[in-house]
Amino acid sequence: MTKTSDVVIVGGGIIGSAAAFFLASDTTFNGKITVIEKDSSYQGSSTTLSAASIRQQFSTPENINISLFGIEFLRNLSEYLALNTEQQPANALDIGLQERGYLLLASDKGQETLHYNNQIQNELGADISLLTPALLKELFPWMNCDDLALGSLGLSGEGWFDAYSLLQLFRAKNKKLGIIYKDGEVTGFEKSGNKKFGSKIVAAELKTPESASVEKISGDYFINAAGPMASCIAAMAGIDIPVESRKRCVFVFNCREEIANSPLVVDTNGVYFRPEGEHFICGTSPLDGHDPECFDYDVDYNLFDEHIWPTLANRVTAFESIKQINAWAGHYAYNLLDQNVILGTHPDVDNLYFANGFSGHGLQQAPAIGRALSELIVYGKYQSLDLSIFGMERIINKTPVKELNVI
Structure with missing residues (x-):
């Protein structure tokens, strides 16, 4: 059975959920978004098992700007993730943010x-x-x-917070925006075209808890937000990335x-x-x-x-x-090349977007990266922050972005 979506996101942790949110919040985008997550309890998720902190103390300007937007987002959750319903308690947007540096x-x-x-x-x-x-x-x-x-x-602008609460706020807001979260594990991709002239993914194949047969979800755009499993997802599309x-x-x-x-x-x-x-x-x-x-x-x-x-x-x-x-x-x-995010598409598959290899920075970078992915899909280029320095070209050419403050 094949179901149709405009954007299919592999991974429903903080990166995938942030990307879904910014896509759905863009007034020029009216497509259907499906987020596939193999563990809806998030017990083994990198998001919920992290030390849940944010800092601006990087050496790369792009990383600093990413986290400057991150803290602005966390300080103003009511502007982004409020459900605007009577059912939402007054303290529902409190993620325990402590800017203690x-x-x-x-x-x-x-x-x-x-x-x-x-x-x-x-x-x-x-x-x-x-x-x-x-x-x-x-x-x-x-x-x-x-x-x-x-x-x-x-x-100011640095500290820690409750990662699980933030993730649940994203999920609740996304569902209100019409985004579908689907329990399942992606096992492969169906592709069209060929490597020489570029190919596209036309569907993701997945196993679901409720079905013994393989299900397919077709789409126009796909996002690899699979965290530590990113290389496995990339390999299903015939692409090798240095993420372990x-x-x-x-x-x-x-x-x-x-x-x-x-x-x-x-x-x-x-x-x-x-x-x-x-x-x-x-x-x-x-x-x-x-x-x-x-x-x-x-x-x-x-x-x-x-x-x-x-x-x-x-x-x-x-x-x-x-x-x-x-x-x-x-x-x-962990990005073996330079411990920075791999962001954007690969020339061999132009509708698969990568957001992988954060090496411990994913939670704090999620708002800016989610926004960046949305911009790449909707507008075909970055609108807010130019993050092209983290593109796939450096991975292919093995030219690392040097970040001095990797913790």
Whole structure:
């Protein structure tokens, strides 16, 4: 059986849902949108298992501008995602946004990078301040600053929020706009044309919980928003992209002493921590040579014991006696080339749009990327932010976009 849609989005997490929202909100677009999601519970979703934060502290102007729009979107959810019905509670749009900042720490080796980045960030309107060790100690007396040369603190526009709540707001708004969310797993594409002269996808093939047979959904445009499974979806269209699923663990701990006014702190070796209610969460990228492609959700407790906890104890004396009380694992869609998003179409298949390889930045970049995908489909070019730097050409030519602040 074949059903028809104008736009078919593979992946109903935050990227796919944001793209659907901006498409449906464009007054010049009146097509049918179908979002295919294989796990409507989102228990294993990168969106809901992330550390759920947003920052402007990047080195690439496009990444900074993406997050500047992201924070504007989060601050003004009532303008975007309100249902405008009596059934919606007054607090329904509260995602617990806390703009308490990122604090990136640097030793002598890293302070030049912070100075370089800060100039770009402030020129673009990001509210970032550089702090000497003396100022850091004054603001955060609980912090050991003896080995630090500089800190970079977001004074506004950076912080964290409830990712699951944001995703549910997108879904509720999208359904009100007439967008269809369909439970199912894409297993292949039906194509027309040939590689030499370019081809098109005419339908997505999928397995659904309610049917034993393969179902097809035809469409004019298709979006790959499949997160860590992006390469599998791309391969179904005959395209290779350098995106792998990489596991990232988040640990929850409590501290008996009060740590007041803590931002999200990123230590000189990449270990981060931030408040989460009455507790803290923390994590880091795995050590070199210990980060293979991975699809399981097993927590690497050795990473906490052997690498994270010693860093925490060095930075905050009170963290010497913390108790780790919970943990979970999620996955990055990791772009092996440059850890930046792959955005747009491939010359071999001109109606399949990619939004993959965020490498941990997808949640905060979703509003701007969703808007960008909508513009590419409706207008054939970017209207708001020129994000062509992240196009497929760099992947084909293996010319990476260098981003200095990958966390």
